[in-house]
Amino acid sequence: MTDNAAVVTLKNARKSFGENVVLKDISLQVNQGDVLAIIGPSGGGKSTLLRCLTLLETLDAGNLSYGDLVVCSTDASGRAIYGGKDVLKQAKTRFGLVFQNFNLFPHYTVMKNIIDAPIVVQKRNPAEAEEEARQLLAKMGLAGKENMVPCELSGGQQQRVAIARALALHPQVLYFDEPTSALDPELTQEVLKVIRELAAEKMTMVIVTHEMGFARDVADHLIFMDGGMVVESGRAADVINHPQHERTRSFLSKYEEN
Amino acid sequence: MLGLLMQGFLLTIEIFAVTLIGALPLGILVALGRMSRFKPLQWLMRIYISIMRGTPLMLQLMAIMFGPYYLFGIQLGTDWKYYACGIGFIINYAAYFAEIYRSGIQSIPRGQYEAANVLGYSHSQTFMRIVLPQVIKRIVPAMGNEIITLVKDTSLAFVLGLLEMFNEAKILAASEVSMIPYLLAGVIYWVICFVIEILLTHLEKKLDYYHD
Ligand SMILES: Nc1ncnc2c1ncn2[C@@H]1O[C@H](COP(=O)(O)OP(=O)(O)OP(=O)(O)O)[C@@H](O)[C@H]1O
Ligand SMILES: [Mg+2]
Numbered sequence: 001m002t003d004n005a006a007v008v009t010l011k012n013a014r015k016s017f018g019e020n021v022v023l024k025d026i027s028l029q030v031n032q033g034d035v036l037a038i039i040g041p042s043g044g045g046k047s048t049l050l051r052c053l054t055l056l057e058t059l060d061a062g063n064l065s066y067g068d069l070v071v072c073s074t075d076a077s078g079r080a081i082y083g084g085k086d087v088l089k090q091a092k093t094r095f096g097l098v099f100q101n102f103n104l105f106p107h108y109t110v111m112k113n114i115i116d117a118p119i120v121v122q123k124r125n126p127a128e129a130e131e132e133a134r135q136l137l138a139k140m141g142l143a144g145k146e147n148m149v150p151c152e153l154s155g156g157q158q159q160r161v162a163i164a165r166a167l168a169l170h171p172q173v174l175y176f177d178e179p180t181s182a183l184d185p186e187l188t189q190e191v192l193k194v195i196r197e198l199a200a201e202k203m204t205m206v207i208v209t210h211e212m213g214f215a216r217d218v219a220d221h222l223i224f225m226d227g228g229m230v231v232e233s234g235r236a237a238d239v240i241n242h243p244q245h246e247r248t249r250s251f252l253s254k255y256e257e258n
Numbered sequence: 259m260l261g262l263l264m265q266g267f268l269l270t271i272e273i274f275a276v277t278l279i280g281a282l283p284l285g286i287l288v289a290l291g292r293m294s295r296f297k298p299l300q301w302l303m304r305i306y307i308s309i310m311r312g313t314p315l316m317l318q319l320m321a322i323m324f325g326p327y328y329l330f331g332i333q334l335g336t337d338w339k340y341y342a343c344g345i346g347f348i349i350n351y352a353a354y355f356a357e358i359y360r361s362g363i364q365s366i367p368r369g370q371y372e373a374a375n376v377l378g379y380s381h382s383q384t385f386m387r388i389v390l391p392q393v394i395k396r397i398v399p400a401m402g403n404e405i406i407t408l409v410k411d412t413s414l415a416f417v418l419g420l421l422e423m424f425n426e427a428k429i430l431a432a433s434e435v436s437m438i439p440y441l442l443a444g445v446i447y448w449v450i451c452f453v454i455e456i457l458l459t460h461l462e463k464k465l466d467y468y469h470d
Contacts, residue, residue, distance in 0.1 A: 055376075056375060089378070093378060097376045103369035104373075105373070105388055106392065106469070106470035120383060120387065122378070149468040150470075151470065165377070169377065
């Protein structure tokens, strides 16, 4: 893959829950090595967007591709048509997701949380998977925690295990849904530091966050979402420092007060 | 006297073990059927569970024992009572176990399924590796109650003429005109339950390495 190839492309995505239209015509593209930040008020559809991108929800209409793999396209009547089981399975190898509340497997040790999917799903060699997990844990600042269970770790440590668990499957893009919202400020910083390091290594990432300073520093591009629409998008620093739309301005001003 | 009671004891243990071996896995299947989105299956399981829990086990045993003959005129051999006993206990207990499994399965947060889904686990891998182990930890106390009840319920097999421990005690008490056989049987039932309580406590401790 060349340096700026599109890792994920979403076009004209629509999603409703009953009468509630949550995504109205959303399009976005993330290229290899890009970091995209998504910000916006509560209920704006950010999580729903990530859930559609990670196939936890299905789109009503729109086109979704991971690289050359077409996951979902729209038929003549405007309805979303998803690929078959094989396509979806293959698509799932291309992304990872880090949840707000970690969702680690509580009955597994830290090590097993990380190596289980590589071994069971990707049929990788257990010894190699374990070796790689150790390296990932060291990178996350969690060396020596291999045999602990999640409930013995702080929230910040749990979230870093969750990041390692996602990375162990070698995704082409890693999604984060408010990865630090369940953490107090000190623990937030340790998680943000890890994500910054990943960005420095040119990991492709899409991050829903309320940490504006972090978004400005780390993201290349930024989307401001409200009411299921992309209200404003552009270079992250530009949008945050010089928002063009009134709604973006009023949203960002609430963060400056803090 | 002790010899006969011991023979009864062995049959009691056999009924107990066969019921657990059959009903513990069957209960999972019934629970999954009960939670199925396929409505006919869901309703079938609901009705099955309702009947099993809503009628006496003793009556169910009799129905299985004599049903084939009264309903279809099928003559079954003298061994049929053992099969009838095994089937009756298994399908009755599977219904109770199913409801316990169901409450356990429904208590597992959605996030666990979603995390497994995104990591690429199949449905069956998610259930066997992620959900079921957590369910087991959560349902040990409720299962323990049922299992203790089962120890004592095995005595219902006497209605089929099986010579389990209660039936042996009854026969001995009549022939020797004595309370002692009942007393001994009672002590043995209690000892079995006591051992099971110890095992359950041990299992709970073993699963206590994490909480969520
Ligand atoms: N499973 C669902 N069923 C029905 N409505 C839903 C569902 N999930 C989300 N919604 C609705 O979709 C809208 C967008 O929700 P979403 O969680 O995507 O917003 P968000 O931008 O992530 O908000 P937050 O910042 O609070 O996380 C909300 O009105 C919400 O009530
Ligand atoms: Mg959200």
